[in-house]
Amino acid sequence: MKLRGNAQNRIMGMSNINLSVNGQQYSLEPVAGETLSTLLRQRLQLTGTKIGCEEAECGACTVLIDGEPIVSCIYPAERADGKTIVTIEGLAQGVHEEMKLHPLQEAFIEHGAVQCGFCIPGQIMTAYALLKHNPNPDSADVRFALKDTLCRCAGYPTIENAILAAAQALRTGEPVQKPNIPDSIHVHKSVGHTHARHDGMDKVIGTAIYTDDLVFDGMLYAKVRRAMIPHGFLTKLDISKAKTLPGVVAVLTAEDIPGEHNHGLVIFDWPVMVGLGERVRYVGDALAIVAAETQAIAEQAAG
Numbered sequence: 001m002k003l004r005g006n007a008q009n010r011i012m013g014m015s016n017i018n019l020s021v022n023g024q025q026y027s028l029e030p031v032a033g034e035t036l037s038t039l040l041r042q043r044l045q046l047t048g049t050k051i052g053c054e055e056a057e058c059g060a061c062t063v064l065i066d067g068e069p070i071v072s073c074i075y076p077a078e079r080a081d082g083k084t085i086v087t088i089e090g091l092a093q094g095v096h097e098e099m100k101l102h103p104l105q106e107a108f109i110e111h112g113a114v115q116c117g118f119c120i121p122g123q124i125m126t127a128y129a130l131l132k133h134n135p136n137p138d139s140a141d142v143r144f145a146l147k148d149t150l151c152r153c154a155g156y157p158t159i160e161n162a163i164l165a166a167a168q169a170l171r172t173g174e175p176v177q178k179p180n181i182p183d184s185i186h187v188h189k190s191v192g193h194t195h196a197r198h199d200g201m202d203k204v205i206g207t208a209i210y211t212d213d214l215v216f217d218g219m220l221y222a223k224v225r226r227a228m229i230p231h232g233f234l235t236k237l238d239i240s241k242a243k244t245l246p247g248v249v250a251v252l253t254a255e256d257i258p259g260e261h262n263h264g265l266v267i268f269d270w271p272v273m274v275g276l277g278e279r280v281r282y283v284g285d286a287l288a289i290v291a292a293e294t295q296a297i298a299e300q301a302a303g
């Protein structure tokens with residue numbers, strides 16, 4: 001199996017993590033500091049679990065651990081030992097061409113709840129746990145269950161409708177009820193009717209590929225060192241220690257940017273990286289970028 005990121009950083013002498021993921025048993029060597037989301041995404045290539053914030057704020061990384069929805073981005077991988085994990089890839093049954101979707105997945109497509117799709121695995125896994133505990137939720141129950149699962153495309157009404165429709169289908173055994181959207185006055189072959197999103201299927205079963213899911217041979221990992229203060233001037237930037245760390249390939253600063261190093265939507269007043277003598281304008285302004293052979297080394301070098 002191909003390993004990504006920090007999967008080489010084994011903890012010697014510690015027993016394996018034995019866990020069930022989507023019905024399959026795994027026995028994996030523990031890796032120092034590894035989270036469950038990293039284990040799932042990088043070691044098992046289950047990239048349907050998304051990383052939005054990596055600090056338990058957005059819910060995109062939600063998976064079920066022994067039936068409970070958990071944000072996997074802060075869940076230590078070794079704590080998953082002996083646990084049963086279900087990810088978005090584990091909800092539907094069958095192979096892609098003849099996929100039998102879970103009613104939630106079907107309802108998310110039918111109700112237009114899937115837009116960019118990045119939050120959808122987290123939304124569906126959270127909703128799945130809700131319906132297990134409460135098969136007949138009302139709007140308030142759905143909103144409360146999803147309060148920590150963010151959608152930046154802001155499709156909340158359609159997400160809520162989809163969950164209520166899926167709940168009804170699960171209770172009654174009837175097909176998922178479609179939204180009642182009339183055709184427009186002028187209908188043509190395609191225009192004027194509602195259509196399911198062409199990439200909806202991949203987005204609800206976790207096979208849609210986003211930039212962070214791509215893996216290439218010889219790929220390097222980047223980590224940005226960001227300002228920790230909201231305001232100030234950058235008077236000194238020492239990258240010597242980061243540069244000498246084994247596995248670090250490059251450390252780039254504003255000086256390495258040829259030509260214009262500002263960008264912006266209207267006025268070019270936002271530096272790609274803050275240069276020496278320049279102003280830091282917010283917590284998170286970029287100061288330097290590390291490129292390294294593994295994610296763990298990049299994180300260590302960026303401090």
Ligand code: FES
Pocket residue numbers: 050051052053054055056057058059060061062071072073074
């Ligand atoms: S990525 Fe885990 S909560 Fe945002």
Ligand code: FES
Pocket residue numbers: 113114115116117118119120150151152153154155
């Ligand atoms: S569909 Fe885009 S963030 Fe929710």
